[in-house]
Amino acid sequence: MSTLKEFRRKEKEIEEKERLQPWNVDTIGKEAWSKSIINKVNDKKPLPDEQKPGDDEETYKSAMTFFDENDNLLKVSLVNVIS
Numbered sequence: 001m002s003t004l005k006e007f008r009r010k011e012k013e014i015e016e017k018e019r020l021q022p023w024n025v026d027t028i029g030k031e032a033w034s035k036s037i038i039n040k041v042n043d044k045k046p047l048p049d050e051q052k053p054g055d056d057e058e059t060y061k062s063a064m065t066f067f068d069e070n071d072n073l074l075k076v077s078l079v080n081v082i083s
Contacts, residue, residue: 067074
């Protein structure tokens with residue numbers, strides 16, 4: 001009988017230790033998604049060129065020609081936004 005009592009006492013001690021131990025929250029939940037996507041540059045998509053010092057003037061000229069060619073459209077769009 002003493003072995004049975006001793007067994008029960010040890011069993012209760014173990015249960016108490018397990019109850020007082022903090023939970024491992026990493027194992028409680030489920031994964032929301034299991035795949036990560038990393039953007040990679042491949043042959044289909046070329047690398048963006050670094051801006052060269054002379055490009056500022058070219059960019060300015062191309063923007064001004066665009067504004068000159070589409071002046072009427074820009075004014076109509078601006079009036080619609082303001083109204």
